[in-house]
Each structure stands twice: as C-alpha cells, then as structure tokens.
Amino acid sequence: MKCLVYCPIEHTEWMKDFFPNIHPYFLKILNKPLLEYYIDFCVLNKISEIRVVKSSTSKEMEKYFRDGMQWGMDISYNLSSQGDSLDKIILKNSSFCKDSDLLIIYGFHFLNFKKDNKNINFFIKQDENKSVRSVNSAVYFLKKTKNPADIDLTKIKEDENAGFSITFLDGIKAYYDLSMNIFTNRSDDFFLPGYNNEPGVYIGRNVIYNPNSVTLKKPIMIGDNVQIRENTLIGPNSVLGNNIVIDSSSTIIKSIIYEQSYIGSDLEVNEKIVFKDQLIDPDTGSSIKVVDKFFVSSIEKNIISISVRKMVHCFFALMLIIIYFLPYSFFLIFGRSKYIKPEKREYYISKDKNLKKLVHWKILRSTFKSRMFIRFSMDKYPLYFKVLTGNILLAGNCILPKNPKSLKFISKMPVYFPGVFDFPGMLLSFPDDNEFEIHELYYCHHTNFKMNLRIIRRTLLDRLFSVRKWINK
Numbered sequence: 001m002k003c004l005v006y007c008p009i010e011h012t013e014w015m016k017d018f019f020p021n022i023h024p025y026f027l028k029i030l031n032k033p034l035l036e037y038y039i040d041f042c043v044l045n046k047i048s049e050i051r052v053v054k055s056s057t058s059k060e061m062e063k064y065f066r067d068g069m070q071w072g073m074d075i076s077y078n079l080s081s082q083g084d085s086l087d088k089i090i091l092k093n094s095s096f097c098k099d100s101d102l103l104i105i106y107g108f109h110f111l112n113f114k115k116d117n118k119n120i121n122f123f124i125k126q127d128e129n130k131s132v133r134s135v136n137s138a139v140y141f142l143k144k145t146k147n148p149a150d151i152d153l154t155k156i157k158e159d160e161n162a163g164f165s166i167t168f169l170d171g172i173k174a175y176y177d178l179s180m181n182i183f184t185n186r187s188d189d190f191f192l193p194g195y196n197n198e199p200g201v202y203i204g205r206n207v208i209y210n211p212n213s214v215t216l217k218k219p220i221m222i223g224d225n226v227q228i229r230e231n232t233l234i235g236p237n238s239v240l241g242n243n244i245v246i247d248s249s250s251t252i253i254k255s256i257i258y259e260q261s262y263i264g265s266d267l268e269v270n271e272k273i274v275f276k277d278q279l280i281d282p283d284t285g286s287s288i289k290v291v292d293k294f295f296v297s298s299i300e301k302n303i304i305s306i307s308v309r310k311m312v313h314c315f316f317a318l319m320l321i322i323i324y325f326l327p328y329s330f331f332l333i334f335g336r337s338k339y340i341k342p343e344k345r346e347y348y349i350s351k352d353k354n355l356k357k358l359v360h361w362k363i364l365r366s367t368f369k370s371r372m373f374i375r376f377s378m379d380k381y382p383l384y385f386k387v388l389t390g391n392i393l394l395a396g397n398c399i400l401p402k403n404p405k406s407l408k409f410i411s412k413m414p415v416y417f418p419g420v421f422d423f424p425g426m427l428l429s430f431p432d433d434n435e436f437e438i439h440e441l442y443y444c445h446h447t448n449f450k451m452n453l454r455i456i457r458r459t460l461l462d463r464l465f466s467v468r469k470w471i472n473k
Contacts, residue, residue, distance in 0.1 A: 001101040001123075003042050005035070006053040006089045009082060011108035011136065014171050018273070018280055018287070019258070023058035024108060028259065029179055031193050031204075031223045031241055033064065034110065039071050040191055041111050041164075045123050047103060049074045051096045053089055055082070091149040101126060101144050107137020110178055113164040114189045120163035130159040135168040176273055176282035179256055183219055184237055194221060204242065223259060225435075243435050245442055260434035262441045276434075277412075312449070313394040316456070317387035317420075320394075328381045331373065339365040340373055342382075346402040349391050351416040355402055356391050358383060375464050383420040393419040395452035397440055409437065415444055419452075426455045426462070 005025075012024040019027060025035040035052065042050060050073055057079070068075030078093055086106050090097055105111070113120065122130065122141060129151065132139045140156060142148050167178055182190065187200070194202030200219035209228035217235035223242035228234065231249040238252045241259030246252065251268045258275040273280040280287040341364065344357040359382035363370045373379065386392050392399065396419025400406035410416050423443040424436055443451075 001045070001047045001103060002049040002051070002096065003038075003047045003103040003105065004051050004053065004090070004093060004097060005038060005105045006080065006086060007055075007106070007108045008084070009055040009080075011170075017285075018172050018278070019275060023054070023056070023061045025052065025054065026058060026061040026064070027175075028241060029110065029175075030183060030187075030190075030221060030239055031202075031259070032190075033061070035061070035065065037111060037190065038105055039065075039068070039073060039075075040115065041113055042073065042103070043071055044113070044115065044118060045103075045120060048072070049076075049096075051076050051078060051093055053078045053080050053093065055080050086153065087149065094147075094149055097142075097148045098146050099144065102140075102142040102148060104138075104140040104142065106140065107135075107166075107168065108170075109134060109137040109166040109168045111139070111164060111166055112186075112189075115191055117163060122159055122162040122164065129156045130162075131156045132162045132164065132166055133158055134166045135170065137166060137168050139166060172273065172280060172285055173282045176256065179239065180237060180254065183221065183239060187219070192221070194223070229265070243438060245438055247442075247445060260438065262438050264445060309393065310390055313419075313452075314388050314390075317384040317394050321381075321384045321388075324376075324378065324381050324384075327376060328378050331378055335369055335373070337367065337369045339363065339367055340370050347399045347418070348402065348406055348410055348416070349399075349418055351410060351413070353407065353410060356386070358386060358392075358399065377460055377463050380420050387420060393417055395419045395421045395455045396447075397443065398422040398424055398436075405433075409440075412437070413440065413444065421452075421456050421459045423455060426458045 007024055015022065015024060015027070026033045029037070039050065050068065052075060054077065062077065065075055076096070080089060080092075084092075086104070090104075122132065126141070126143060129143055130141050131153075138153075140153060142151060145151070167174070169175055169178065192202055194204045196202050198218075201216075202221040204222055204224035204226065206225045207222050207228075208226070209232075210230060213230035213232075214228050215233045217233070219237055220235040221239045222234075223240055223244065225243045226240055226246070227244070228246045229248035229250075232246055233251045233253070234240065234246070235253065237254040239256045240246070240252070241257060241261065243260050244257055244262070246257075246263045247265040247267075249266045250263050251270070252263070253269070254271045255269045256273045257263065257269070258273065261274050261276050263269065263274065269279070271282070273282055277289055278287045279289070341362045342359050343362055345360045346355045347358050348354065349356045361373070361379040363374065383392065384394075387394050396417040397413070397415075399418040399420075399422070400409065424439045427439070
C-alpha cells in the first residue's frame, strides 16, 4: 500500500500570522512535526511508500525527513500549484498512485489513532473504497486500480467504524486545544519525543536546570537544548520546544513555548503560545511582543552608561595592545604566510546600521602558522584600535558583516553594541540562525562588567587550548 499526502495552501493561510516561515507539514505538535505523526500512522498500517505533495520547498523539513529510511519508509516529494484540486494532484502523481492500494491524507488535519492498535478497522476490509471526513479534510482508502484519477471521491462512502478520526486544524485555537488535549488526556496514544521515565514527564537531551531552584509540575514536556534559570516554575500542562532559554523568576503554565524562543525574566505565561518573541493568546488570536520591565530598564541603563562603558573598554583594549604588540610584530616580520591574508570588509557598528571597514584575516589553509595565529587571537589585534576610537566595544554583540541577513537581525535586536569579543564566540560553537539569535538575546539581558570580562577571558583561553577542528574553521 502507498500513501499520498496533500494539503491545499488555502488550508494553512492562518499559519502565516502565527508561525511565519514554518512549513505546515513541519508544524510541531508536542515537539513532533505533523508529518511524522502521519508516518507513524503509515508504519502502523504497513504502508511503505509515501508521496508528500507540498506547495513550497522546505530544506529544513526535507533535511529532517530525508528519504524516510530511519522509519523504514520510502518518502518522495512533489510540488503543487496554487488552486490544485485533489483530483488534479492524483492525476499529476498518477504513476505513483496506480497499481497499488492507496491511502490519501487530504487537508490540514491531525490523525487521532492509538499506537497500540495494530488492526484498525479502516484497513481490515480492503475490497471497497472508503473515507473518513472532517470539515474540509478527509482520509481516503482507494483499492488498487490502474486509473485512480477516474474515481469520484465525492461518492465514496464514509466509514463510521474506521477506528480513528481526524481533527481539522483551521486556526491557532484548534492547534492549542489539540496540543493540550493530547498532552493531558491521550499522550499514551502516540510516540512522543523525550525521555519518559515517569508518567506525564518528557525530557529531551541537554536540558540544563537546577532542581533546587526550579519547580517542574507534571504533565510537562521539555525539548532538546533547553536552559531554565533559577526561581522558575514550569507546568503543569506546559510544552517547551527545542533550543529555548527560560530566564529567572518566570512562570510557564498551560502554555506552549515553541522552539527557538526566549522567555525573559519575571514573566508569567499562562494559557498562551510563545513563538520566538511573540506572545499569542489562542482564544482571541491576538499577539504581542514578549518584553519584560527588567529588560527595558537594563537597556535604558546601558544606553545612559555607554560612554562610561567605552572608557573602561578602551582601558582594557590598550592593555591588550601592549601585551600583544611584540607577538603581533614578530608575526608580521617573520610569520607572514601566503595562506594568511588581511582584507578590509564592511561591518555594521551600530543599531542605526552605520558601516565601518574592519580588518578581517582570511585563513586560506590550515597550517601550523595559521593555527598559531588564530590560537593566540592575533586576528583580533587590529580591532583593538577600533575600540580606542570608539567604533566598537571590546566585548559586546557579534560584529555583523554588511548583508541583508545582518540588517534583518539588527532590526530585531533591542540594542546592538558590537564588540571584538562576543557571547556566541565564547561558546566556541557554530549555532544556526535561531540559536545565534537566542545567544545574542541572552547577552543583551545579562550584559555587565563581570560577564564581559568572562567573555574576553574565556575566548582567549579557549581559543588557545581549543581543538584543531575549531581552529580550522
């Protein structure tokens, strides 16, 4: 048996207001993509081939699902056009659909089934076409035929004892209600992500929190790479996605914190959905920016004291210039290599998007000289002089090159004071765009003299003793 999955674009228009740039099939329900629930359903019913028809490409989704091998499936993809009917989709994919029993999942909906039910009535008797319908969506079973496009889907009888049902996702409230209903009442019906060592608790990988200062009330689900700061309350009935930071003294109850989101300190989130920096009320559909008063006050304080900060940064930059003068001079005289070349590039140096040409050292090949050059942070040396002139700070936000992507990022940031050393650089990691944004937001919330010193010290020491893999990059 094969499965054809198709959702018209008009079924998912509402997502643009709440989950921009998230592909409908990749919408996470309890930290699991919608399409993966479809795959589980197909595996349960011994379906080995799936054709996913989508209106737009999604590298993130295709990278996650690939060819389906990890589920023992054969997943292929095809594109639809605006206004394509299901009949037309079947015709376009006729070579896939013919000569096999065919399951069609049509519309933007969730399949309500039980993972332990291996004999769903819908598939037991396969000598007639049948369907399960809900609002504008449906699931069809078509018996083997050479011309499935000739079948009139409107005349297919509905199976009232199918053994599963479907829930149409027509808006943000339907999404929230479905998630809460599954989590509180039907979590055992599905394969949910996370380590489930006790009922109502799902914990992902690399979750960091202090159990002495963080209260977790089940049921609760926490994704991968989550940091929960002190004096916080999470749960009951709360779902935290992947790559999330919950700052100190915040409360999350009956809420969904979608992946790649940052929750500031002293916030109470109750029966809401948070998507990145948007706080969404699922009942009304209204949304606001997530802002907390301590964040605002710290930004105002930083703006007022920026001149004092620059003076302090200039002092430490001057010290580094003196300390590194002899090693840098020695390199320029004796250590120059054709594989290490300086070039000037334009970088943004303020929230107003002012540009300045800064020296960037280009490493063309990993050699002993190039590795030592980076290990001893001599690529940073020319930037110290820009700190003395007041163009940048010694420690601050990441210096971003001139391009549209940087412009978009700066416009989203509450403040932007670039520095020679930055928080993501201290971590010696290569975060994706969303993780990078979370790191920068965390720095904006917590920047102070002590933290900046730690960033400078750790970056210099970690670079010196880091593994070659990082140096090569």
